[in-house]
Amino acid sequence: MTPGAGQGFSAFSAPRFTVDHMVIRLGRYLRLAGYDVFWSRKFRTHELITISNRDDRIFLTRNRHLSDEYPEPRHWLYVVPEHPVEQFRFVVGKLELGLEGAFSRCVLCNLPLAPVTDPEQQLDRVPVDVLNRRLPLRKCPGCGRVYWKGSHVHNTVRRLGLPLPDDRAGNQDGEVRCGRGSGPT
Numbered sequence: 001m002t003p004g005a006g007q008g009f010s011a012f013s014a015p016r017f018t019v020d021h022m023v024i025r026l027g028r029y030l031r032l033a034g035y036d037v038f039w040s041r042k043f044r045t046h047e048l049i050t051i052s053n054r055d056d057r058i059f060l061t062r063n064r065h066l067s068d069e070y071p072e073p074r075h076w077l078y079v080v081p082e083h084p085v086e087q088f089r090f091v092v093g094k095l096e097l098g099l100e101g102a103f104s105r106c107v108l109c110n111l112p113l114a115p116v117t118d119p120e121q122q123l124d125r126v127p128v129d130v131l132n133r134r135l136p137l138r139k140c141p142g143c144g145r146v147y148w149k150g151s152h153v154h155n156t157v158r159r160l161g162l163p164l165p166d167d168r169a170g171n172q173d174g175e176v177r178c179g180r181g182s183g184p185t
């Protein structure tokens with residue numbers, strides 16, 4: 001069965017997703033929005049469906065005939081638009097997804113980010129000017145990547161309509177951008 005519109009999800013009932021190989025960019029955007037999204041190029045479609053069912057995830061695909069070709073996922077949604085940004089908006093609208101958890105998850109590892117309590121220890125991963133401006137930093141417990149406000153994903157944020165990252169440090173220069181640091185070498 002496909003999840004119907006109008007269900008609505010809150011932070012207390014956040015759905016988790018699996019994306020197939022055709023909509024991985026969509027999966028990245030959903031992670032940016034804070035959602036738990038699984039994908040892997042190592043698995044074939046029927047294996048992804050098995051994992052999706054096991055974890056009670058919603059399977060997102062652009063294969064309209066998925067259920068004719070594979071065992072039907074317990075929950076799945078045919079993503080109509082072709083363009084990833086439109087796909088993102090489609091899923092958010094269809095499932096009434098909240099966006100208040102944006103920028104709380106590592107786009108690479110799918111793990112929730114943790115606040116950085118020792119910014120001085122991040123010199124190898126964060127530019128000095130970012131540290132000097134005391135921007136709030138968050139770190140992935142998996143890959144060690146540090147995220148902060150910057151410019152890298154400004155356009156993505158605007159296109160996706162995501163709320164701006166939390167800025168508890170009260171950035172006074174009016175910048176409304178967010179970004180991410182370089183990964184570990």
Ligand SMILES: [Zn+2]
Pocket residue numbers: 106107108109110111140141142143144145
């Ligand atoms: Zn990570």
